[in-house]
Amino acid sequence: MSERTSYADRTELKADCGSCFGLCCVALPFSRSSDFPVDKAAGSPCGNLRQDFGCGIHERLRDKGYNGCTVFDCFGAGQKVSQVTFEGVSWREDPDSTRAMYEVFPVMRQLHELLKYTAQALDLPAARPVHPDLRRAYDLIDGLTRDTAETVRDVDVDALRGEVNALLLRAGELARAAVPGRKKNHRGANLMGARLRGAKLRGASMRGALLIAADLSGADLRDADLIGADMRDTNLRGADLTGALFLTQPQLNAARGDARTKVSSPLEHPAHWAA
Incomplete structure (x- = not known):
């Protein structure tokens, strides 16, 4: 990697709400708490979700008690599901895809989180000995995120996370070993x-x-x-x-x-x- 190139800064790992079908506002549940003022079941659209999939109170989320929304990040999973897995056809346009879309999104979010961590490890010069294995892991996960809805839904994320975590742990140890003291x-x-x-x-x-x-x-x-x-x-x-x-x-x-x-x-x- 050149000094000017960063894996972790890749656009595909950043949430693009304008290219998403408001999946975090629909697919995920939340309960009345200090993070949310109301209860919402998984698969039920948030009452603040607009027809264009934007948030009606985006600039006032904390004032309205939706602190949980302000700390959530899909790491780009929302637009991946919306534009790649389901090829730009929303759950409003194709109600038959609704269940599958809601099942895929949480898995995709975990896969993108793994991509983000793997990308961060690839940006660590001290972790160079692990970079070849990290690149293979990144390419594997990235390929899974671009597969069919059924393939993504059935990914054993726990097993995959265990394999990747071993690499991340090694990368972290190498980076910390370079710190004096x-x-x-x-x-x-x-x-x-x-x-x-x-x-x-x-x-x-x-x-x-x-x-x-x-x-x-x-x-x-x-x-x-x-x-x-x-x-x-x-x-x-x-x-x-x-x-x-x-x-x-x-x-x-x-x-x-x-x-x-x-x-x-x-x-x-x-x-x-x-x-």
Whole structure:
């Protein structure tokens, strides 16, 4: 890969709501909670879904209690199902495709998430020894996402995730090994509400850690492995997440940060973060 080319920044791995049939607003269920103000069953269109598949309250989601919508990212799965799997024919145009479309979308979303993580690993220079296997995995998953609805629906995602995770783990270890100093291991740790203000966590393993409502303000999380970390309501004000491994936009969207929080491109500060 050249320095100017990024796997993870590929357009196909970014949600394009304008090319989707509002699948996340229809196929997925949600329950009344702090994330949603009402209950909605899977397959039932959200009451805010417009005829053009846009959201009627997109600019006011948090004000209306739909916090869950603002932290969701399909990683491009929505347009893949809409435009590739079902060739641009919506569930409104072809009601007979509705059930199949709703079954395929959650699987496709998981496949695109795996593509995103694999792409991020391919962007790590230190993980070069694993790149050949990662490229094969990427091509395999990408091929599955372009197959028939039946093939996508029947993919054993758990088995595939297990195979890919072994590669991601190795890539993360190689990247963290290049970071100077001793690295902390908080893999899978329950750090809910933990007071970690200003913590020195550069190059740490935070894989799968529960960081719900943890205080990581001012913490050094550079090059830390954050794959699968639950960062709902995590305080990241003033934290440095430059080069954080496998960090995704949904994780940032679920957390709390401010203008001092540092993240690497293409990640962005969520609009609801404090100035």
